[in-house]
Amino acid sequence: MTAPDINSPDEQIRYQRGLEVLNAVDGGSAPAVMENLADIAPALAHHIVAFGFGDIYSRPGLDPKQRQLVTLGILTALGGCEPQLEVHIRTSLNVGLTPTEIVETFTHAAGYAGFPRALNAITIAKKVFTERNLLPVKDD
Template sequence: MTDINSPEEKARYERGLAVLTEVDGGSAPAVMENLADIAPALAHHIVAFGFGDIYARPGLDPKQRQLITLGILASLGGCEPQLEVHVKTSLNVGLTPSEIVETFIHTAGYAGFPRALNAVGVAKKVFADRGLLPVSSDR
């Protein structure tokens, strides 16, 4: 079992928290707080591994990482709450609503229309909350 209080784990967590804070736009603390009473180790690993190890890697910029994440979550299906967080994060790192919608249109060819429709529904909610509707599209 991993000791989340070891110096190495604390360093991974701090690195991840810095990356998460940079891209997230403020909703991450709520996710971590929701896990604090039942799965604090899971909250730690989301930050340490997901952001301290994966998102902090060189080679892809935050926009590219978010496009990949959107496509994967949409393709998996059943991840709508996490997809909502990542649609928000995608906007925070500079993706446009049109780019996000285009990602979900592209997903339809690989994961099917139901999953693409669910993803667009999540995006529509986020866009409405941020006053970004209607989304203009070339097609």
């Protein structure tokens, strides 16, 4: 079985759609992620954009805030995804989630994913909030 040609017209349409969505929510860190993969896994970089954002994030039914809440919950539950969680905390702020909503998401996740994973997520959130001068978190 051969891998799909990431340069085919159909793949490029998916990729361009994904870039539009990614640029709308990301806040500028996506190019660095894609460049970091270019020399070792260009197809993975392509699929992150084409599938992740061109196919999944561009679907109707959930707005960007709702998608980020789901993503934060899943990454917290999975554990071991702290670099991706950091990116998605930034993205969550970019699409309008408040620090209080993000912290509440991790607090809620503690009941399902456990306190260690929720604490790991809060640690990453504190780092991002500190960088953006959003501490202390205030009730909205």
